[in-house]
Amino acid sequence: MKYCQDCGAMLRGRADKKFCDDHCRCHYNNAINKIRDSGFKEINRILKKNTDILEKFSQQGIHQTTQRILSATGFNFSFSTHRLYDKKGETCICCYNYGYITINEEELTILQTTHLLYNKPNQQIPSQILKFE
Numbered sequence: 001m002k003y004c005q006d007c008g009a010m011l012r013g014r015a016d017k018k019f020c021d022d023h024c025r026c027h028y029n030n031a032i033n034k035i036r037d038s039g040f041k042e043i044n045r046i047l048k049k050n051t052d053i054l055e056k057f058s059q060q061g062i063h064q065t066t067q068r069i070l071s072a073t074g075f076n077f078s079f080s081t082h083r084l085y086d087k088k089g090e091t092c093i094c095c096y097n098y099g100y101i102t103i104n105e106e107e108l109t110i111l112q113t114t115h116l117l118y119n120k121p122n123q124q125i126p127s128q129i130l131k132f133e
């Protein structure tokens with residue numbers, strides 16, 4: 001016996017039926033989308049806040065700071081959008097068009113990411129890959 005995934009009523013008819021009718025199907029899908037969208041919204045809110053903080057520092061001409069100071073402003077180090085590389089191959093952790101490069105355990109450099117690279121420059125190809133025998 002199968003039951004409606006939305007209201008739990010016993011289903012009659014086709015074996016692959018999941019819902020009583022369009023009302024139950026729409027209600028169920030809307031509930032699923034609402035849960036999914038709330039997850040997007042929360043993460044996007046954090047990413048936007050991180051980006052705003054980096055932008056504010058950058059626009060005030062503050063490019064060197066510490067993790068502690070950034071955290072104190074509400075920056076969340078658990079969230080970023082992607083990684084890029086500078087010409088020296090240092091990894092920039094990005095929040096959209098701003099990011100930071102860690103200098104050491106505490107200090108970091110804030111920068112706009114427009115000039116950064118998608119791949120590490122001058123990457124050494126391991127010699128064993130070059131040999132085909």
Ligand SMILES: [Zn+2]
Pocket residue numbers: 004005006007008009019020021024
């Ligand atoms: Zn139903």
